[in-house]
Amino acid sequence: MSTLHVAGRKSLVLLSGGAYPELAAEIASQIGVTLTETTRREFANGELFIRPNDSVRGTDAFVIQSFTTPINTWVMETLILIDALKRASAKRITVVAPFYPYARQDKKHRGREPISARLIADLFKTAGADRVMAVDLHTAQIQGFFDGPVDHLFAMPLLSDYIGKKYGDRDMTVVSPDTGRVRSAEQWADALGGQDIAFVHKTRNLDAANETVANRVVGEVDGRCCLLIDDMIDTGGSITKAADLLFASGATEVVIAATHGIFSPPALDRLKNSPITEVVVTNTLPISPESHFDKLTVLSIAPLLGKAIKEVFEDGSVTSLFAGQS
Numbered sequence: 001m002s003t004l005h006v007a008g009r010k011s012l013v014l015l016s017g018g019a020y021p022e023l024a025a026e027i028a029s030q031i032g033v034t035l036t037e038t039t040r041r042e043f044a045n046g047e048l049f050i051r052p053n054d055s056v057r058g059t060d061a062f063v064i065q066s067f068t069t070p071i072n073t074w075v076m077e078t079l080i081l082i083d084a085l086k087r088a089s090a091k092r093i094t095v096v097a098p099f100y101p102y103a104r105q106d107k108k109h110r111g112r113e114p115i116s117a118r119l120i121a122d123l124f125k126t127a128g129a130d131r132v133m134a135v136d137l138h139t140a141q142i143q144g145f146f147d148g149p150v151d152h153l154f155a156m157p158l159l160s161d162y163i164g165k166k167y168g169d170r171d172m173t174v175v176s177p178d179t180g181r182v183r184s185a186e187q188w189a190d191a192l193g194g195q196d197i198a199f200v201h202k203t204r205n206l207d208a209a210n211e212t213v214a215n216r217v218v219g220e221v222d223g224r225c226c227l228l229i230d231d232m233i234d235t236g237g238s239i240t241k242a243a244d245l246l247f248a249s250g251a252t253e254v255v256i257a258a259t260h261g262i263f264s265p266p267a268l269d270r271l272k273n274s275p276i277t278e279v280v281v282t283n284t285l286p287i288s289p290e291s292h293f294d295k296l297t298v299l300s301i302a303p304l305l306g307k308a309i310k311e312v313f314e315d316g317s318v319t320s321l322f323a324g325q326s
Contacts, residue, residue: 010059010060010091010313011058011059011060012031012033012059012060012062012309012313013033013036013052013054013056013059013060013061013062013090014027014028014031014033014035014036014062014064014309015035015036015038015052015061015062015063015064015081015085016035016038016063016064016065017050017063017064017065017066017074017077017078017081018040018050018074018077019065019066019067019068019074019077019286020064020065020066020068020285020286021035022286023064023066023098023283023284023286023301023302024064026300026302027064027096027302027305027306027309029302030302030303030305030306030307031306031309031310036052036053036054036056037052037053037054038050038051038052038053038081039051039053040077048073048076048077048080049080050077050080050081050084051084052081052084052085052088055088056085056088056089056090057088057089057090058089058090058091059090059091060090060091060092060094060312060313061085061090061091061092061093061094062094062096062133062309062312062313063078063081063082063085063093063094063095063096063129064096064098064305065077065078065095065096065097066097066098066099066284066285066286067097067099067100067101067285068099068262068285068286069264071101071102074101075101075120075123078095078124078127079123079124079127080127082095082124082127082128082129083127083128085128086127086128092130092131093128093129093130093131094129094130094131094132094133094309094312095124095129095131095132095133096133096134096305096309097132097133097134098134098135098284098285098301098305099134099135099232099260099262099284099285100117100120100132100134100137100138100142101120102116102117102119102120103117103137103138103139103142104117104138105117106118106138106139106141106142106145107139107141117138117142117145118145120145121142121145121146121147122145124146125146125147125148129148130148130149131148131149131150131151131312132146132148132149132150132151133150133151133153133305133308133309133312134150134151134152134153135153135154135155135259135260135282135284135301135304135305136152136153136154136155136156136231136259136260136284137152137231138231138232140152151308151312151318153304153305153308153318153321153322154322155259155282155284155301155304156184156187156188156191157191157322158282158299158301158304159257159259159280159282159299160188160191160192160257162280162297162299163192163227163255163257163280164191164192164193167225167227167255168192168193170224170225170253171223171224171225172192172195172196172224172225172226172227173195173196173197173198173219173220173221173224173225173226173227173251174188174189174192174195174196174197174198174226174227174229175197175198175199175200175217175219175221175226175227175228175229175242175246176197176198176199176200176229177199177200177228177229177230177238177239177242178199178200178201178238179199179201181199181229181230181231182197182199184229184231185197185198185199185229188227188229188257192227195227196219196220196224197219198217198218198219198220198221198226199217199218199219200215200216200217200218200242200245200246201215201216201217201218216245217245217246217249221246221249221250221251222249222250222251223250223251223252224250224251224252225251225252225253225254225255226243226246226251226253226254226255227255227256227257228242228243228246228254228255228256228257228276229256229257229258230256230257230258231258231259231260232258232259232260232261232262233256233258233260233261233262233263233267233271233279233281234262234263234264234267235264235265235266235267235270236263236266236267236268236270236271237270239256239258240270240271240274240276243256243274243275243276244274247275253277254275254276254277255276255277255278255279255280256271256276256278256279256280257280257281258279258280258281259281259282259284260281260282260284260285261279261281261282261283261284261285261287261296261298262285263287263291268291268293271293271295271296272293272295276295277295278295278296278297279295279296279297280297280299281296281297281298281299282298282299282300282301283298283299283300283301283302284301304321307321308321
């Protein structure tokens with residue numbers, strides 16, 4: 001079965017970009033459809049071409065693209081595929097971006113800086129997207145950048161269920177890696193049964209990417225298992241520095257939980273060499289077999305995305321998937 005029909009009046013099609021077809025196939029399996037095949041070519045000068053192989057006229061089309069390295073290639077491919085669907089008379093086009101590109105460039109820190117997260121939203125809209133679906137946006141304000149519905153999904157229930165089952169018997173403190181994620185730490189603490197929270201006070205170098213200094217821990221961590229939470233792990237510098245500071249402050253164990261495992265070099269070396277117990281992430285981004293290490297656990301986000309896509313297609317409630325979390 002390649003399409004899903006509702007009362008003979010709507011049909012759903014799933015299309016995958018080239019960044020992470022394995023996740024798209026897993027989502028399709030969750031829904032019970034097959035991916036609509038595409039033809040993709042890259043010309044000698046680097047230009048991309050992509051088109052659906054089957055008719056999409058009148059369909060509810062979902063374009064699944066995980067924006068991994070090389071991120072600009074996949075942004076451009078997504079825009080071209082959206083344009084192809086619009087010109088092929090798809091009724092509605094939804095971009096399913098498990099990891100939203102350029103999400104960290106969501107505001108101006110200084111003069112003459114771009115707000116690239118807004119630019120991405122404008123590009124999706126201009127290309128012809130009607131809706132965007134993403135998991136754990138870097139900041140909630142990005143939802144307002146897109147001129148149309150945005151389905152903001154949360155990986156915390158998936159991650160916290162795993163953490164609770166494995167580490168629920170510890171005296172635990174949920175730690176935010178900075179002041180900006182204290183609210184997330186509170187939600188995690190509630191999900192884990194009312195644990196204590198703490199946060200790491202840090203400063204960021206505005207003149208260099210991926211550089212922070214962890215200064216001190218605010219909260220009680222001495223003699224406790226610390227759950228260090230974040231939305232993403234890129235080079236691993238911030239999170240491993242925070243873990244080192246927690247150990248120096250008396251933590252007996254540090255577990256890291258994050259939604260997006262970007263793992264840009266030298267993240268893997270930093271995480272492998274850190275005294276942390278475990279790193280738990282989801283598969284919003286592809287993680288190659290050679291990137292796996294003993295401390296790493298990867299949970300599948302496909303069931304959540306599959307349920308959300310079905311809710312959107314059937315005009316249901318995506319919010320109901322998270323019991324009102326915001």
